[in-house]
Amino acid sequence: MTLQGESAATRPGIELGGRAGARRRGGPTLGRRLRRDPGAVIMFLVLVVVCIVMLYPFAFMIINSLRTETQYLNGSGFSTSSWSGLFSALPVGSELLNSTLICAGSIAIILIGSSAAGFAFAKLHYRRQNVVFLGIIGSMMIPVQSIIIPEYVNLSNVGLVNNYLAPILVYSALGMPFATFLMTVFFRGLPDELIEAALCDGFGYVGVFWRIAVRMAAPALATVTVLQFIQIWDDLLVALLLLQEPANRTITVGLGVLSSGRAVSIPALMAGSLISALPAIIVYLIFQRYLISGLTMGVSR
Amino acid sequence: MATVELDEVTKVYPNGVEAVQNVSLEIGDGELMVLVGPSGCGKTTVLRMVAGLEEISDGEVRIGGRVVNDVSPKDRDIAMVFQNYALYPHMTVAQNIGFGLKMRRLPRAEVELKVRNTAKMLGLSQWLERKPAQLSGGQRQRVAMGRAIVREPKVFLMDEPLSNLDAKLRVQMRAEVSRIQRRLGVSMLYVTHDQTEAMTMGDRVAVLLGGVLQQCAAPQELYERPINIFVAAFIGSPAMNLYEGALTPEGTAVSLGSQRLELSEEVRRARPALAAYRGKGVVVGIRPEHISAAAPGDAAALQGDVELLEALGSELLVHFSLDAPFAEVLGAATGSGGSQPEGDDSGSTASAWGVARVDSGTRIRVGERASFAVRAGSMHFFDPHTSMAIWDETPGSGGVPMPAS
Ligand SMILES: Nc1ncnc2c1ncn2[C@@H]1O[C@H](COP(=O)(O)OP(=O)(O)OP(=O)(O)O)[C@@H](O)[C@H]1O
Numbered sequence: 001m002t003l004q005g006e007s008a009a010t011r012p013g014i015e016l017g018g019r020a021g022a023r024r025r026g027g028p029t030l031g032r033r034l035r036r037d038p039g040a041v042i043m044f045l046v047l048v049v050v051c052i053v054m055l056y057p058f059a060f061m062i063i064n065s066l067r068t069e070t071q072y073l074n075g076s077g078f079s080t081s082s083w084s085g086l087f088s089a090l091p092v093g094s095e096l097l098n099s100t101l102i103c104a105g106s107i108a109i110i111l112i113g114s115s116a117a118g119f120a121f122a123k124l125h126y127r128r129q130n131v132v133f134l135g136i137i138g139s140m141m142i143p144v145q146s147i148i149i150p151e152y153v154n155l156s157n158v159g160l161v162n163n164y165l166a167p168i169l170v171y172s173a174l175g176m177p178f179a180t181f182l183m184t185v186f187f188r189g190l191p192d193e194l195i196e197a198a199l200c201d202g203f204g205y206v207g208v209f210w211r212i213a214v215r216m217a218a219p220a221l222a223t224v225t226v227l228q229f230i231q232i233w234d235d236l237l238v239a240l241l242l243l244q245e246p247a248n249r250t251i252t253v254g255l256g257v258l259s260s261g262r263a264v265s266i267p268a269l270m271a272g273s274l275i276s277a278l279p280a281i282i283v284y285l286i287f288q289r290y291l292i293s294g295l296t297m298g299v300s301r
Numbered sequence: 302m303a304t305v306e307l308d309e310v311t312k313v314y315p316n317g318v319e320a321v322q323n324v325s326l327e328i329g330d331g332e333l334m335v336l337v338g339p340s341g342c343g344k345t346t347v348l349r350m351v352a353g354l355e356e357i358s359d360g361e362v363r364i365g366g367r368v369v370n371d372v373s374p375k376d377r378d379i380a381m382v383f384q385n386y387a388l389y390p391h392m393t394v395a396q397n398i399g400f401g402l403k404m405r406r407l408p409r410a411e412v413e414l415k416v417r418n419t420a421k422m423l424g425l426s427q428w429l430e431r432k433p434a435q436l437s438g439g440q441r442q443r444v445a446m447g448r449a450i451v452r453e454p455k456v457f458l459m460d461e462p463l464s465n466l467d468a469k470l471r472v473q474m475r476a477e478v479s480r481i482q483r484r485l486g487v488s489m490l491y492v493t494h495d496q497t498e499a500m501t502m503g504d505r506v507a508v509l510l511g512g513v514l515q516q517c518a519a520p521q522e523l524y525e526r527p528i529n530i531f532v533a534a535f536i537g538s539p540a541m542n543l544y545e546g547a548l549t550p551e552g553t554a555v556s557l558g559s560q561r562l563e564l565s566e567e568v569r570r571a572r573p574a575l576a577a578y579r580g581k582g583v584v585v586g587i588r589p590e591h592i593s594a595a596a597p598g599d600a601a602a603l604q605g606d607v608e609l610l611e612a613l614g615s616e617l618l619v620h621f622s623l624d625a626p627f628a629e630v631l632g633a634a635t636g637s638g639g640s641q642p643e644g645d646d647s648g649s650t651a652s653a654w655g656v657a658r659v660d661s662g663t664r665i666r667v668g669e670r671a672s673f674a675v676r677a678g679s680m681h682f683f684d685p686h687t688s689m690a691i692w693d694e695t696p697g698s699g700g701v702p703m704p705a706s
């Protein structure tokens with residue numbers, strides 16, 4: 001179940017990035033390079049194989065979502081009945097909306113928190129800074145599974161179970177350490193003089209943060225957005241535990257429920273998986289350009 | 302417009318480096334003060350303390366009479382130009398220049414007018430909508446200047462703003478910066494490691510070495526009366542020839558290696574303190590421009606083997622060898638254009654170099670032994686132990702401490 005979500009959204013995404021990079025660099029000279037360099041030929045073949053491995057699940061999903069149960073078992077013929085079946089079995093629209101709301105809320109909190117914290121770690125200097133920073137980095141190593149039950153108890157004590165706020169808070173907490181780390185690294189790359197010039201220009205640290213640092217951090221913020229979106233959108237565990245009302249379900253929870261029903265329709269499940277994977281792919285494609293420069297930032301210049 | 306006073310200012314970095322020690326300096330209203338010294342001597346640190354970007358460990362900084370030790374940069378009403386310009390890359394030239402005005406809540410039209418006027422003054426009008434990445438180095442430098450000018454601050458602070466430009470543009474911008482400063486009448490603290498820049502731009506020049514202020518004076522005085530060996534070697538291009546010599550027992554001549562330079566009555570009278578060095582070692586300093594090809598019968602003349610000629614068009618630099626030992630100069634790096642070859646500055650008795658700056662019409666050939674006349678009245682003498690110049694005070698008293706080498 002979760003496996004499907006992962007292979008659909010995360011992996012092809014990363015692969016797309018790799019290909020875009022290769023295309024930009026290689027460009028029209030690819031053929032010539034292949035002829036001259038035997039190493040490039042091997043690399044090219046490896047990449048073709050990797051591509052097929054990555055794209056196969058997609059092809060599988062698309063083809064089989066367009067079949068009925070029998071057609072799927074026979075491996076031939078096409079029909080759209082599974083799609084109508086999916087929409088009648090699941091409130092797809094409202095579940096997508098729930099997923100979107102939760103994703104947007106968590107990412108907003110993560111962006112605000114991590115950029116402010118990252119700026120402070122990178123450009124302000126105070127006592128015990130490194131200790132706090134190490135603490136935050138260290139918390140990246142805590143697995144969700146180990147804290148989700150106490151977290152559930154906490155949230156139910158304050159009456160937040162079945163409230164959108166519950167998963168939003170948990171996702172924010174889970175995503176914040178890595179996002180903070182990324183933002184810190186990015187802000188460390190900004191020249192101190194830039195900050196100081198703005199200080200001399202009459203701004204305080206808040207003004208400098210908002211008018212200079214954040215404006216320049218677009219690639220880093222995009223990177224954080226994409227990585228967190230993929231993670232939160234695909235997550236099942238937290239949403240399943242904290243949103244138990246059918247009306248509150250996210251799309252992954254909906255699909256989970258669908259697949260655990262008595263009569264599992266594989267084609268309908270494929271259709272659902274496709275729908276749930278699409279937003280992550282779209283977000284990735286929108287931010288792809290920034291993402292690549294964000295992940296390689298500081299490498300050159 | 303305001304004065305800037307540094308009162309016994311000291312900076313100790315958290316790692317224990319004492320970058321600036323007890324520097325006292327006063328920049329008058331509308332004055333262009335240049336802070337010059339070799340790399341790592343603490344110039345930037347001084348500037349940053351005035352700007353409020355660096356905490357002051359000890360002492361006081363006053364701007365317009367107000368103590369600003371604990372005032373944040375935005376409330377000091379200063380404008381700083383950084384060595385790498387630090388332009389905001391995501392803003393256009395117009396936005397870069399106008400950014401500092403945003404805090405003032407001026408009407409938009411007024412901001413635009415000010416930005417346009419500033420751009421016009423700096424010849425930036427046609428680049429206003431460009432981003433910094435699309436500008437040349439010289440244009441970026443102007444934008445950085447514009448950002449400082451537009452706010453009409455009390456004080457300009459500049460940290461080597463021209464060092465990223467090529468030589469020709471540097472000379473051009475040097476004049477432009479002084480012109481703008483004069484026109485606006487704003488006090489300026491200008492940092493550079495280039496003594497030519499310092500001498501040509503400064504109303505006064507402060508020479509810093511190892512965090513200690515050596516001398517602060519008008520360029521001409523710095524040139525004519527350097528207070529110690531370091532300042533003497535740092536100011537002037539090519540650098541002053543400095544040798545270890547000795548005063549004769551009668552005190553009427555100085556010996557340099559195997560040669561003697563007669564000191565006239567007049568020369569001795571201008572330097573009463575020299576009398577105390579009779580029969581003792583002194584460091585002798587002769588500027589290249591005070592050495593010329595000797596006419597027969599010149600009183601103070603040096604013999605040297607011509608080793609290299611450098612034609613500069615209007616003048617000729619003559620490098621000649623001499624058997625007097627070099628004097629050691631603390632903080633070895635001399636000013637730009639110092640053409641004294643490195644290598645043999647250990648004070649050994651091996652033959653030393655000398656440089657003379659003579660008229661280009663002088664007939665002189667490499668390899669020949671030539672006679673050089675020294676303008677004795679312009680010679681400098683220093684105490685070999687304290688490094689202080691020998692003029693009329695008792696040597697070494699109340700002088701500036703040299704940093705331990
Ligand atoms: N943040 C810092 N922490 C510790 N030591 C520092 C720091 N900044 C500068 N220093 C030290 O203080 C001394 C003076 O540095 P400063 O940057 O003021 O020199 P400078 O005269 O501006 O040199 P340059 O001409 O190379 O710019 C140097 O020895 C330097 O190593």
Ligand SMILES: [Mg+2]
Nearest residue numbers: 344345346460
């Ligand atoms: Mg510096």
